[in-house]
Amino acid sequence: xxxxxxxxxxxxxxxxxxxxxxxxxxxxxxxxxxxxxxxxxxxxxxxxxxxxxxxxxxxxxxxxxxxxxxxxxxxxxxxxxxxxxxxxxxxxxxxxxxxxxxxxxxxxxxxxxxxxxxxxxxxxxxxxxxxxxxxxxxxxxxxxxxxxxxxxxxxxxxxxxxxxxxxxxxxxxxxxxxxxxxxxxxxxxxxxxxxxxxxxxxxxxxxxxxxxxxxxxxxxxxxxxxxxxxxxxxxxxxxxxxxxxxxxxxxxxxxxxxxxxxxxxxxxxxxxxxxxxxxxxxxxxxxxxxxxxxxxxxxxxxxxxxxxxxxxxxxxxxxxxxxxxxxxxxxxxxxxxxxxxxxxxxxxxxxxxxxxxxxxxxxxxxxxxxxxxx
Amino acid sequence: xxxxxxxxxxxxxxxxxxxxxxxxxxxxxxxxxxxxxxxxxxxxxxxxxxxxxxxxxxxxxxxxxxxxxxxxxxxxxxxxxxxxxxxxxxxxxxxxxxxxxxxxxxxxxxxxxxxxxxxxxxxxxxxxxxxxxxxxxxxxxxxxxxxxxxxxxxxxxxxxxxxxxxxxxxxxxxxxxxxxxxxxxxxxxxxxxxxxxxxxxxxxxxxxxxxxxxxxxxxxxxxxxxxxxxxxxxxxxxxxxxxxxxxxxxxxxxxxxxxxxxxxxxxxxxxxxxxxxxxxxxxxxxxxxxxxxxxxxxxxxxxxxxxxxxxxxxxxxxxxxxxxxxxxxxxxxxxxxxxxxxxxxxxxxxxxxxxxxxxxxxxxxxxxxxxxxxxxxxxxxxxxxxxxxxxxxxxxxxxxxxxxxxxxxx
Numbered sequence: 001x002x003x004x005x006x007x008x009x010x011x012x013x014x015x016x017x018x019x020x021x022x023x024x025x026x027x028x029x030x031x032x033x034x035x036x037x038x039x040x041x042x043x044x045x046x047x048x049x050x051x052x053x054x055x056x057x058x059x060x061x062x063x064x065x066x067x068x069x070x071x072x073x074x075x076x077x078x079x080x081x082x083x084x085x086x087x088x089x090x091x092x093x094x095x096x097x098x099x100x101x102x103x104x105x106x107x108x109x110x111x112x113x114x115x116x117x118x119x120x121x122x123x124x125x126x127x128x129x130x131x132x133x134x135x136x137x138x139x140x141x142x143x144x145x146x147x148x149x150x151x152x153x154x155x156x157x158x159x160x161x162x163x164x165x166x167x168x169x170x171x172x173x174x175x176x177x178x179x180x181x182x183x184x185x186x187x188x189x190x191x192x193x194x195x196x197x198x199x200x201x202x203x204x205x206x207x208x209x210x211x212x213x214x215x216x217x218x219x220x221x222x223x224x225x226x227x228x229x230x231x232x233x234x235x236x237x238x239x240x241x242x243x244x245x246x247x248x249x250x251x252x253x254x255x256x257x258x259x260x261x262x263x264x265x266x267x268x269x270x271x272x273x274x275x276x277x278x279x280x281x282x283x284x285x286x287x288x289x290x291x292x293x294x295x296x297x298x299x300x301x302x303x304x305x306x307x308x309x310x311x312x313x314x315x316x317x318x319x320x321x322x323x324x325x326x327x328x329x330x331x332x333x334x335x336x337x338x339x340x341x342x343x344x345x346x347x348x349x350x351x352x353x354x355x356x357x358x359x360x361x362x363x364x365x366x367x368x369x370x371x372x373x374x
Numbered sequence: 375x376x377x378x379x380x381x382x383x384x385x386x387x388x389x390x391x392x393x394x395x396x397x398x399x400x401x402x403x404x405x406x407x408x409x410x411x412x413x414x415x416x417x418x419x420x421x422x423x424x425x426x427x428x429x430x431x432x433x434x435x436x437x438x439x440x441x442x443x444x445x446x447x448x449x450x451x452x453x454x455x456x457x458x459x460x461x462x463x464x465x466x467x468x469x470x471x472x473x474x475x476x477x478x479x480x481x482x483x484x485x486x487x488x489x490x491x492x493x494x495x496x497x498x499x500x501x502x503x504x505x506x507x508x509x510x511x512x513x514x515x516x517x518x519x520x521x522x523x524x525x526x527x528x529x530x531x532x533x534x535x536x537x538x539x540x541x542x543x544x545x546x547x548x549x550x551x552x553x554x555x556x557x558x559x560x561x562x563x564x565x566x567x568x569x570x571x572x573x574x575x576x577x578x579x580x581x582x583x584x585x586x587x588x589x590x591x592x593x594x595x596x597x598x599x600x601x602x603x604x605x606x607x608x609x610x611x612x613x614x615x616x617x618x619x620x621x622x623x624x625x626x627x628x629x630x631x632x633x634x635x636x637x638x639x640x641x642x643x644x645x646x647x648x649x650x651x652x653x654x655x656x657x658x659x660x661x662x663x664x665x666x667x668x669x670x671x672x673x674x675x676x677x678x679x680x681x682x683x684x685x686x687x688x689x690x691x692x693x694x695x696x697x698x699x700x701x702x703x704x705x706x707x708x709x710x711x712x713x714x715x716x717x718x719x720x721x722x723x724x725x726x727x728x729x730x731x732x733x734x735x736x737x738x739x740x741x742x743x744x745x746x747x748x749x750x751x752x753x754x755x756x757x758x759x760x761x762x763x764x765x766x767x768x769x770x771x772x773x774x775x776x777x778x779x780x781x782x783x784x
Contacts, residue, residue: 001379003690069375260772271772274764280772281763284700285708292683299377313676365672374648374662374671 003295009073016077019050024083026343033346036195038084038202039162044117053091054115056240058099061111068236069298072243079247082350084202086120086159088244093237093358094121097167101181101219101229110165110183122163122186124154124206125230125358132359134177134227137169139208141182146215148182150190150208158357160186160193160204168208169230172223181219181226184211201346201353234358236301238311242294242318245354248347249287249322252329255344256280259333276332283328286321293317312368316361322351377686379453388451392433392458399427405463407739414596418544421469422503429500434467438478442494449693470542470596471497473504473550476627477569480550484567484615484623492611493569496548505541505572506627507551507601515761517552517628518562518621522603524553524613531555531568531613533576533606539755542587543597545579546572552624555617565620567627568612576606586747628757629702629780641678643745647671647720650737654727661724670723677712684708698780700769707762710753717749 005013023043032040047053055071057063071092078087086094095114098107098121113119130136141148150168160166163186172180184191190211193204220229260271260280270276297314300307326348330337337344355361381389401420408414428434429443436452438444447455459466467474474497481493496502513519522535533553549572556564580600587598615623651661651671661667684705691698720742721728731740753759767773769780 001686001690002376002694003687004694004696005375257770257772269772271767272774274767277763277767277772280770281704281707281766284766284770285704288684288687288704289680292687293680295375296377296683299375313679317676317680362669365669365676368675369668369672372675374652374668 005069005073009070012070013073013077015050016074017080019046020077020081020083024081027341029081029083029346030341030343032084033201033340033349035084037161038159039086039120040084043083044085047085047087048117051115052087053117054095056092057095057111057115061107061115063095063111063115067302068240069295069302071240072294072298075240075243076247076250079244080251082201082244082248082251082346086122086162088237088241089123089159090114090119090121090163092240093123093233094165094167096233096237097121097123097181097230098183098219100233101167101226102183103219103221106183106216106219118164120159120162120164121167122157122160122165122204123167123169123230124157124160125169126154126156128153128155132356132363134179137171137179137227139168140171144212148213148215148217150182150184150211150213152208154206154208156196156200156203156357157193157206158203160206161195161202163193166191166206167219169226172226175224177227178224179227179230180223181230182213182217183219184208184213184217188213199349199352201350203353203357235308235311238315238358239294239297239301241354241358242290242297242314245318245322245351246287246290246294248350249283249290249325252325252344252347253280253283253287256283256329256332259336263336270332279328279331283325283332286325286328290314290318290321290325309368309371312364312371315359316364316368319355319361319364322347323355326351379450381450381454385450385454389454389458392455393461395431396458396462400424400462400464404468415544418469422500425467425469425500427500428466428468429498432498434500435474435478435498436466438494438498439482442490442498444494444498467500469503470505471503473506473546473548473569474502476506477504477548477550477567480567480623480626481569481614483626484619489569489611489614493614502547504548504550504569505546507537507540507549509539510536511538515758517624518565520552520554520565521557522551522553523557524555524566524568524608525557526555526610526617527607529610530607531610533568533570533603533608535603537601537603539582539598540601541579541597541599543581548572549577549601552620555613555620559618562621563618565624566617567614567620567623568608569614570606570608570612574606574608576604578602578604584751586744586751641682643716643741644675644678646738646741647674647724650742651723654724656725667723670719674716674719674723677716681705681709681712700766702780703757703762703765703769706757707759707766710759710762713745713749713752717746720745 023046051064052074054063055066055074058065095111098110110119114121127136127138130138139152139154141150154168166184166186168182168184169179170182172178186193188211190209192207195202195204257280260276261269263270293314297307297310300310329344333344336342401424404420408417425434432445433455436445436447436455440446456466478494478497481490497504508517510520510522512521522537524531524533537551549570551568552565553568554564555566582598582600584598587596651667654661656664688701688705691701724742727735727737728742728746730736731743736743764773768778
């Protein structure tokens, strides 16, 4: 047993932290919040130079194929920002979905460009007015000769406004899991992505109006294999997303400790008040619960152990933890925390956005119970 | 990262040796609920005899130094022993020995060589069972406020006062206690620790009737007592760590009591709860198939997993000699509040069957009823949940101007 990071992981952490502090300081992140696209060209180019979009892509497709724990070290640092951008949507969930669902030709066609940051993937799963899960995929393409025609809407798609390609979950049969995945050019006529306004971090509506895609866009070339492939991809991708949230928890924890040491009321630092301490302790307990459930899930995956229950558990715990950590941080900061320029709000908004992203905590808890075969 | 303890071939051989030895030496029926007082005493004596057998092999306190009759074993072998003993529903030591566990750790750090030689071997061999005595009627969370007096008189100290919420059933051989050696002296500079004979003239033990005993990790003490000291004379040699230096020495004791050592075992209530819910039918279906119960069980399981991971992390921090800060009291706080929360979750999941010890309508051996009691009571022994939070805050560096360091445990 050794719960420490390896030396090379410590180096990756240090360089990622320096990068984030230099390229995405708080005032930059705050300014980015209003952007339509999560992709910031200058920042993205430098991340590409560091090889980050290809961190999980196998060398055969132009990536560096690190372990999930390596990727998680990077994503924890990005989460400390929280740095926006299609890092997860494209480099993790998108790439892993192509690897799981795509044919060899499809992998070769898209993954090298994903690893070079030239192609950007976004995964479009949810439909309007449905819940989460395969049964909730209702967008039904029309088969017109050797083409599919798409008419409809995908909702709460992360980073669609930044994407060059969309992986679209579509209903192709009447069984609950009869879902197929189509790789759609995001700039094709009839595709329109729009960032949803309000308290959401870069989740978008994507409209398809008579969008025609060739049969070759069907990932894997066979109908109804999509959900199983997506689940395999999610089973590896989710703990990396969890690490992003762990980074968020860590950042709001550090903010809160510093604030309670520096903010003086009634003549003393407010950290001297046990009510304030209670908030910080609630926060650090959530942080550590998120950190260690995530780390164990990653370790199980990297060592090829059965990890399904651990992955669902980590996503449930981490989603709740990030939200609760932000709530506690707002209690510590009071008015100051609500100033957009301070930076806490970016986390709060991200914590809400990721709470239900790719399945809410209750959904994951139920899948965890199923996986444990109670 | 590696969350698994991996074993060499030699260690696997050790495991087989331990398992075979335990199968031959664990007294049959040792985890039974005693039928009556006589059976309870009989079971205690069996446990002590088993403890001495373990002690003779160095397996009662496997990590303790061999020089003082401990096992002198490494972490991995200790884990193997704990896991194998756990298979029999027992812990190390297999009986309540709070003063042995925490007193011996403090003596290792703060005792003189003569004291180590005198006090440690009987503990590690299993010859003595030791209670720790800290709390007093007027000094609970405020441990520094203890008034039980130990006044120097020649080569002896004379003890007068009262300790409360201490010990277990069936008495003790030794007492590990903190007392005030300088009444009226400056706070934090008037305390000392003693390792004394528990059966001296002037010591009276009076059982208390309580909601539950809480458990302080490991073995459930079953009973708590008030202990009175009436002009009890003890040799000056029994004072450990220097006169009036007790507050400093307390940091080691409290650090361990507050969870710094960590734990790597399974959650006992969870395993039994799941089995109970799989085997108990409501409306013709096992409880585990009811959607609402399943949701509650998922919430309970997640908290036990987080608690397990905190324990595993603390275990690693301690034995890999990593820097620690708030993690000890965090585990303690989390365990306490989870236990209390779990009383409600279990009551909702299982219903009033969780509240009865009835052989027909309650849970097996009333294990759920015990959790309903202990979940409430365990919030307070060994430093209340609120004290753990105070401790965490200081370590984090917000409770006081200067950040407080974790106590020395190795």
